Amino acid sequence: MLASQYYLPTLREAPAEAEIPSHRLLLRGGFIRPLSAGVFSFLPLGLRSLRKIENIVREEMNAAGALEVFLPVLSPRDLWERSGRWDTFQPQPLRVQDRSERWFCLGPTHEEVITDLVAMDLESYRELPVTLYQIQTKFRDEVRARGGLIRVKEFLMKDAYSFGRSEEDLDEAYDAMYQAYVRIFERLELPTVIVRAEAGSMGGHDTREFMLLSENGEDTVFMCDSCDYASNAECAQIRPPQARSGDKLGERELVSTPEARTVEQVCEILGTTPEQLAKTLIYRADDRFFAVMVRGDRSLNEAKLSGLLKAEELRMANDEEVRELTGAEVGFAGPIGLPDEVTIIADHEIATMSDFVVGANQDDAHYVAVDVGADFQVAQFADLRSAVAGDACPVCNEGRLTQHRAIELAHVFKLGAKYSEDLGALFVDSDGTQKPAIMGCYGIGVSRCLAAIVEEHHDENGIIWPRAAAPFEVVVLLLDTKDEELRGAAEQVYRSLQEVGYDTMFDERDMSAGIKFAEADLIGYPARVVVGRKTKQEGEVEVRRRSDAEELVVPVAQAADAVQTLLGS
RNA sequence: CGGGGCGUGGCGCAGUUUGGUAGCGCGUUUGACUGGGGGUCAAAAGGUCGCCGGUUCAAGUCCGGCCGCCCCGACCA
Numbered sequence: 001m002l003a004s005q006y007y008l009p010t011l012r013e014a015p016a017e018a019e020i021p022s023h024r025l026l027l028r029g030g031f032i033r034p035l036s037a038g039v040f041s042f043l044p045l046g047l048r049s050l051r052k053i054e055n056i057v058r059e060e061m062n063a064a065g066a067l068e069v070f071l072p073v074l075s076p077r078d079l080w081e082r083s084g085r086w087d088t089f090q091p092q093p094l095r096v097q098d099r100s101e102r103w104f105c106l107g108p109t110h111e112e113v114i115t116d117l118v119a120m121d122l123e124s125y126r127e128l129p130v131t132l133y134q135i136q137t138k139f140r141d142e143v144r145a146r147g148g149l150i151r152v153k154e155f156l157m158k159d160a161y162s163f164g165r166s167e168e169d170l171d172e173a174y175d176a177m178y179q180a181y182v183r184i185f186e187r188l189e190l191p192t193v194i195v196r197a198e199a200g201s202m203g204g205h206d207t208r209e210f211m212l213l214s215e216n217g218e219d220t221v222f223m224c225d226s227c228d229y230a231s232n233a234e235c236a237q238i239r240p241p242q243a244r245s246g247d248k249l250g251e252r253e254l255v256s257t258p259e260a261r262t263v264e265q266v267c268e269i270l271g272t273t274p275e276q277l278a279k280t281l282i283y284r285a286d287d288r289f290f291a292v293m294v295r296g297d298r299s300l301n302e303a304k305l306s307g308l309l310k311a312e313e314l315r316m317a318n319d320e321e322v323r324e325l326t327g328a329e330v331g332f333a334g335p336i337g338l339p340d341e342v343t344i345i346a347d348h349e350i351a352t353m354s355d356f357v358v359g360a361n362q363d364d365a366h367y368v369a370v371d372v373g374a375d376f377q378v379a380q381f382a383d384l385r386s387a388v389a390g391d392a393c394p395v396c397n398e399g400r401l402t403q404h405r406a407i408e409l410a411h412v413f414k415l416g417a418k419y420s421e422d423l424g425a426l427f428v429d430s431d432g433t434q435k436p437a438i439m440g441c442y443g444i445g446v447s448r449c450l451a452a453i454v455e456e457h458h459d460e461n462g463i464i465w466p467r468a469a470a471p472f473e474v475v476v477l478l479l480d481t482k483d484e485e486l487r488g489a490a491e492q493v494y495r496s497l498q499e500v501g502y503d504t505m506f507d508e509r510d511m512s513a514g515i516k517f518a519e520a521d522l523i524g525y526p527a528r529v530v531v532g533r534k535t536k537q538e539g540e541v542e543v544r545r546r547s548d549a550e551e552l553v554v555p556v557a558q559a560a561d562a563v564q565t566l567l568g569s
Numbered sequence: 570c571g572g573g574g575c576g577u578g579g580c581g582c583a584g585u586u587u588g589g590u591a592g593c594g595c596g597u598u599u600g601a602c603u604g605g606g607g608g609u610c611a612a613a614a615g616g617u618c619g620c621c622g623g624u625u626c627a628a629g630u631c632c633g634g635c636c637g638c639c640c641c642g643a644c645c646a
Contacts, residue, residue, distance in 0.1 A: 009579095010578090010607095011581095011589095011596090012580070012581085012595060012596070012607065013580055013581050013595075013596095014580085014637075015580070015581085016575080016580090016581070016582090016639080017575090017638060017640095018639090019637045019640075020638080034638090035635090036638090037637080037638065037639085053571075090644075090645060090646095091644080091645070108646085138646095140645085140646085142644090142645075143643080143644055144570095144640095144641095144642090144643090144644080146640080147638085151645085157646090159646095197646090198646095207646090209646085214615095219643090219645095234645095278626070290617045329634075347635090348610090389598075408646075410646095411646050413646085424645060441646095443646060445610080445646085477605095479604065479605060480603095480604050480605095481604085482603095483604090509601095510604095511604090511607090512603080512604060512605095512606090512608055513604055513605045513606065513608090514604090514605080514606040514607050514608065515606085516605095516606085516607090517606040517607080518606060518607045519607080521606090522607095530605075532604085532605060533604095533605065534605090542605095
């Protein structure tokens, strides 16, 4: 490709709105342009990289036995009513109406569509297992787009769905996808960490996320510093601590705490610390009420609570319900003297506390020197709080959890029969009975991977593309365009690289050398061949690797060999 | 949705406090020189100051409303 005929709108300075490296460099290098918040166009360079990533994903999917399909973006409302997700999917799907005012959504994911498709054709267990996938634009009406391509409203995703006869089929398909993902991220040079995760809107179990540790990620993961335990913060488990031994020390006492509704206010009045206080949160799970206790400095993990209670709908009780149940304004709830209809459950840590502070279920009052057992009973202890850095590893004995920011690149789930039951993807098994297909689903954010690669591979001068994702693998810089002898040498180098099969950019533009060097670094070609002074004098070119500046000086005729030496064949 | 910031040639910014001819750097165009790290000189083009309304002799600047963008939070495959 001749640079003079290419679309290379590089920017010397990044637009003010871009903060994180991938956003800044992709804009500056002329890979993407913004259209609206969280909506981007891909320019020729950006599209080339995107396609390379996409093709790696495609190759590995095919190698794993998955079959490519292409499903509609427009998805009729009826389908989503049948799965129950028209109103519940988060974030709410982007909705549109056709001329006769029928509702559609722009697919945020495709469980419904693929299951409906398979439901039409599936008859016998002999057709199973099968895994279908597609690479397509997805739409999500994100509450807040951010970070360039990291979180957007419209993005390229690879989504695969496996249909099997049994849990065993599912395990096999899941494992095949999991291994394919490991290979994909190896090829993209993205050192991912695989963490346990929540299923969220998708439903399912055994969910794992492939995370790239990065300051600019928006997920938080915990990793054990001793074993290989790793988990998304949303579901990091906590090892139950040793329960308190010994007897009650002090006598419970009612104290006045006017207007002290928060942990901080109570501590200030009583001159104590949040660790000596237990928060009591009133929750409503369907028609039941629970008083949920965690230590004052901890935060309750609603996902854990939800998992424990197995409720359809879980929410904090509203002000009115709290007043009715506790007899006090919000902020003074406690475990002592609650009506029987409120079940008390507590985080394990509560069992380790003694002589602590709780709300008194009276306005402007708390109890001090309270103890479990002596002053109130707990129906159930469970792991309910969110993990924090330094917590003991829930798996091994030695480790502590360390906290990291991360970018979620991929997610695998076991879905089971939910969608196949809702949408009728049934088959007749060998025993003659009809059964729902057992499903799994597996997604990779392809355009997010593009940003992640840049986050992971860049320096102060620009991007350092891994060869597999580079828009062009090599750039040839002709420094003096007026010199016919040099031009001839550069053309020879360019042709020899093309013959070997390298994607090559030939920068023969009439520009100063400085600009060409700076742009080559910014765009991040893995290898660079310079035709200039040394070529004129010695008949040699300089071949340099972007990643570590390793350089070979060779005769013009050996330029392609040198590139091969530096990049590998 | 809550909090904060921003909106002035393509990009980065000044000017708004105190209303009075719209500026700077980079980029762009033309010419010349130059040709190893965003080079030099000269000339030039390019702006309804986000939009609508109001105040005023006069609004980029003051007032009201709206729109857009970014960041933090909440939320989230």
